[in-house]
Amino acid sequence: MKFLFSILLILSATAVRAQITYETVFVDYDSAYTYKNLKIIPIRQKDNGSGGMRGALKVISLSDAIRNGIATITERGTASTENVHWLRINNNSDSSIYVNSGELIAGGRQDRMVMRDTILKSTKRDQYIPVMCVEEDRWSDKEKEFIYSGFANTHLRKTLDSAKNQVQIWREIGSQLEKGNVNNKTLAYLSEREPQTDGKKKKKTKEHFLLGDDYFNFFLQKFKSTDTSVVGFVCVSGNTIIGSDIYAGVNLFNGQLEPLLRGYIDEALLFGNPVSLPNDEVRKYMDKILTDEKSQQEFVSKHGKIFRDNKKVIHINTF
Numbered sequence: 001m002k003f004l005f006s007i008l009l010i011l012s013a014t015a016v017r018a019q020i021t022y023e024t025v026f027v028d029y030d031s032a033y034t035y036k037n038l039k040i041i042p043i044r045q046k047d048n049g050s051g052g053m054r055g056a057l058k059v060i061s062l063s064d065a066i067r068n069g070i071a072t073i074t075e076r077g078t079a080s081t082e083n084v085h086w087l088r089i090n091n092n093s094d095s096s097i098y099v100n101s102g103e104l105i106a107g108g109r110q111d112r113m114v115m116r117d118t119i120l121k122s123t124k125r126d127q128y129i130p131v132m133c134v135e136e137d138r139w140s141d142k143e144k145e146f147i148y149s150g151f152a153n154t155h156l157r158k159t160l161d162s163a164k165n166q167v168q169i170w171r172e173i174g175s176q177l178e179k180g181n182v183n184n185k186t187l188a189y190l191s192e193r194e195p196q197t198d199g200k201k202k203k204k205t206k207e208h209f210l211l212g213d214d215y216f217n218f219f220l221q222k223f224k225s226t227d228t229s230v231v232g233f234v235c236v237s238g239n240t241i242i243g244s245d246i247y248a249g250v251n252l253f254n255g256q257l258e259p260l261l262r263g264y265i266d267e268a269l270l271f272g273n274p275v276s277l278p279n280d281e282v283r284k285y286m287d288k289i290l291t292d293e294k295s296q297q298e299f300v301s302k303h304g305k306i307f308r309d310n311k312k313v314i315h316i317n318t319f
Contacts, residue, residue: 019313020246022290025231029279033222035215037272038264041282042223043232043246058095059119059314061255065097066148071120073146075108076128080139085166086128087112087146091120098252098314099129101305102157103259104149106190109142111135113152113160113169113189117307117315132160134189136170149190151256151263154235154243155271156189158319161305180270192266215265216258223257232316234286235264238273241285243304246316289318 025045032041065071070093077083087105091097097120105112112131120127134152151157159172173189176182184191193212223230231253232246245260247253288299296316300306304318 019293020231020248020290020316021292021296025246025290027234027283027286027290029282031226032279033219034275035218036211036268037237037274038215038219038268039236039275039277040219040222040233040264041236041279042226042230043234043244044227044229045231045250047229059098059249059252059309060093060095061252062097062099062103063148063150063259064255065091065093065095070095071097073105073108075143078109080109084110084133084139085115085131087131088126088128089120090126091122094122096121100151100256100315102152102160102263102317104134104152104190105131105146106149107144107146109140109144110138111149111188111190113156115160115164117305119309119314132164132166132169134169134173136173136187138186138188148259149193150259152189153263153266153270154319155267157243157263157317161317161319176270192270193262212262212265212269215268216261219261219265220258228254233260234282235267236275236277236282237268237271238275239277241277241282242267242272242319244286244289244316244318246289248312248314252314289316 025043028042028044032039062071070091072090072092074088075083076086076088089099099114099118099120101114101116103114105114111134113134115130115132118129152160155176156169156172159169163169170187174187176189176192177184177187180192182191228250231248231250232244234244235242242264245256247256289296297306300316300318304316306313307315
């Protein structure tokens with residue numbers, strides 16, 4: 001009996017220790033999907049018999065929470081100087097909600113981008129998340145309904161992660177709008193995802209918009225036709241790895257899939273080139289993230305971030 005109890009303790013400890021490394025996931029190079037300037041390589045969880053990541057993660061994504069009507073977002077107040085960098089979120093469910101840095105919330109008095117990863121516990125109280133403005137020239141007297149609008153592209157997510165500075169974020173958005181030939185009165189980042197309707201820019205930006213939908217439909221169909229073991233992916237454009245996102249559970253990844261695709265597609269459309277990077281180079285990159293927790297921490301601290309909740313890795317994001 002004591003022997004059996006000891007074995008159970010060891011197995012329990014192994015499951016707790018198991019984080020997002022090659023012990024629990026693998027990069028499925030043979031199932032990579034490529035469309036024009038973007039290659040996406042799925043990362044799948046293993047069923048290794050030790051518990052690993054197979055337990056259901058009792059956290060839902062912000063996109064799922066809003067889609068299912070269990071999260072509501074409102075302004076904290078009316079004064080821009082006091083409230084522009086905060087949003088109020090009410091979690092009206094029995095589950096915790098994972099809010100990801102780089103997620104976009106349109107509407108209100110001004111479009112915003114979430115500043116840091118946060119777990120919103122199940123509580124009846126108001127909860128607040130820090131945000132950055134992604135629409136420089138608007139602070140409306142009347143508050144519009146907030147709409148969940150996916151992820152920013154990796155250029156903007158990287159600027160947020162490295163600088164956490166409003167002026168630099170505005171500069172990056174201005175540069176992207178100019179590069180994309182986008183005309184918008186309020187300098188809204190999300191106008192990149194809308195077809196333009198005025199002047200000489202109309203045809204080019206409409207083509208860009210429709211091509212983005214082509215990318216999105218291609219990749220979404222590929223992921224929907226695969227099995228349910230995918231927990232993340234690494235993305236390549238030209239000869240560059242443009243980023244990776246890996247989550248601690250299938251349910252959380254599935255909630256983030258469509259928003260993440262929009263962000264990476266924007267990156268490929270605006271900055272990308274036909275894919276030329278060989279898988280061997282991707283392996284070297286992923287080895288630094290997944291070989292063990294020590295090398296993971298060293299690499300990600302310089303090239304992204306790791307979000308933990310109660311010492312468990314929930315999300316790894318690299319650029």
